[in-house]
Amino acid sequence: MASIKKIGVFTSGGDAPGMNACVRAVVRTGIYLGKQVVGIHQGYQGMIDKKFINMDARSVRNIIQLGGTVLKTARCAEFRTPEGREKAYKNLVEEGIDALVPIGGDGTFTGAEFLSREFGIPVICVPGTIDNDLYGSDFTLGYDTATNTVIEAIDKIRDTAASHDRLFFVEVMGRDSGCIALHAGVAGGAEAILLPEKETAIDDLIVKLEEGALSKKSSCIVIIAEGDKNGGAYNVAKRVKEKFDFYDIKVTILGHLQRGGTPSSFDRVLGSRMGYAAVKALIAGETRKMVGLKGNMIQLTDLEEAIHNHSFKLEEDLLEMATILSI
Numbered sequence: 001m002a003s004i005k006k007i008g009v010f011t012s013g014g015d016a017p018g019m020n021a022c023v024r025a026v027v028r029t030g031i032y033l034g035k036q037v038v039g040i041h042q043g044y045q046g047m048i049d050k051k052f053i054n055m056d057a058r059s060v061r062n063i064i065q066l067g068g069t070v071l072k073t074a075r076c077a078e079f080r081t082p083e084g085r086e087k088a089y090k091n092l093v094e095e096g097i098d099a100l101v102p103i104g105g106d107g108t109f110t111g112a113e114f115l116s117r118e119f120g121i122p123v124i125c126v127p128g129t130i131d132n133d134l135y136g137s138d139f140t141l142g143y144d145t146a147t148n149t150v151i152e153a154i155d156k157i158r159d160t161a162a163s164h165d166r167l168f169f170v171e172v173m174g175r176d177s178g179c180i181a182l183h184a185g186v187a188g189g190a191e192a193i194l195l196p197e198k199e200t201a202i203d204d205l206i207v208k209l210e211e212g213a214l215s216k217k218s219s220c221i222v223i224i225a226e227g228d229k230n231g232g233a234y235n236v237a238k239r240v241k242e243k244f245d246f247y248d249i250k251v252t253i254l255g256h257l258q259r260g261g262t263p264s265s266f267d268r269v270l271g272s273r274m275g276y277a278a279v280k281a282l283i284a285g286e287t288r289k290m291v292g293l294k295g296n297m298i299q300l301t302d303l304e305e306a307i308h309n310h311s312f313k314l315e316e317d318l319l320e321m322a323t324i325l326s327i
């Protein structure tokens, strides 16, 4: 493989706190190791629209503490087509970009895997998504911050729920992943947690809530991941209301506030470590891999496995523990 001269870095899919720390690390590590670094604005859309910006060490000053992504992000339908990817690749060649660090989730990785397989460009991906849904990393960038944001909201809801003796259904993000719901549920002392990965019968939920009411609980909070098969917090609340009227019932959808905000110190360090490791891996000749954190060590995982291996993540024992601790 010819030696790499110019690395392209971009963020794609949903933004996640810590992406900026990672961009900073990619830019500065690349420059330190004698490479040119180009920021691609708006992910794959920017690749197609030629939104390339030459970066220097100062281009990434004062961004480590910022939420969102200074490179901006996008969901790009055109890149899903072979024609779109060819256009993107031609633009990369024209720009002299000969290696990529994509920062994003499973969709971003799928696009990077296609691009690399079709055109041979080396890619080392960084898992940047609040969903924590990639195999090969105990944590994805942004997950820690997002979970803490959710906890802050749950604590506030608990105050008002307890004051009014109310039952709240709180919907959190996670189209296919229940990681945020499970961890926020445990940390927030939720009475029940509904996840996409595990079906919960509404009748069982009602039994659990009745037990809580009988044991004189003054409030109940049920955390529901948006991808739960019962169809979201409003649906669950409606169905519970039909059979259970002990508490006054309210619904809160936390929505996109979960994606924003100042990255936690954990996400800043993680973003820095992953960006640094991604550049070093590219220069060492690696490709089609994801940088991940396993047991506090940085390791590489094949992209295909990172995307498709779903035998992971949700700790069943946590769910069992949460049920016991919420009696």
Ligand SMILES: Nc1ncnc2c1ncn2[C@@H]1O[C@H](COP(=O)(O)OP(=O)(O)OP(=O)(O)O)[C@@H](O)[C@H]1O
Binding pocket: 012, 013, 014, 015, 044, 074, 075, 076, 077, 078, 079, 080, 081, 104, 105, 106, 107, 108, 109, 110, 111, 112, 114, 128, 129, 130, 131
């Ligand atoms: N199958 C695919 N083929 C080619 N490109 C894809 C594919 N899937 C996704 N992409 C590209 O990657 C972009 C980001 O993917 P997606 O919207 O699924 O977000 P993500 O990276 O999974 O992040 P998150 O789930 O955290 O929002 C898409 O908009 C598209 O441009």
Ligand SMILES: O=P(O)(O)OC[C@H]1O[C@](O)(CO)[C@@H](O)[C@@H]1O
Binding pocket: 013, 014, 015, 129, 130, 131, 173, 174, 175, 176, 226, 259
């Ligand atoms: O509104 P958007 O940008 O499509 O994002 C929503 C999705 O992105 C994620 O937050 C991940 O970033 C999912 O959990 C959620 O379903």
Ligand SMILES: [Mg+2]
Binding pocket: 013, 105, 106, 107, 129, 131
């Ligand atoms: Mg995704």
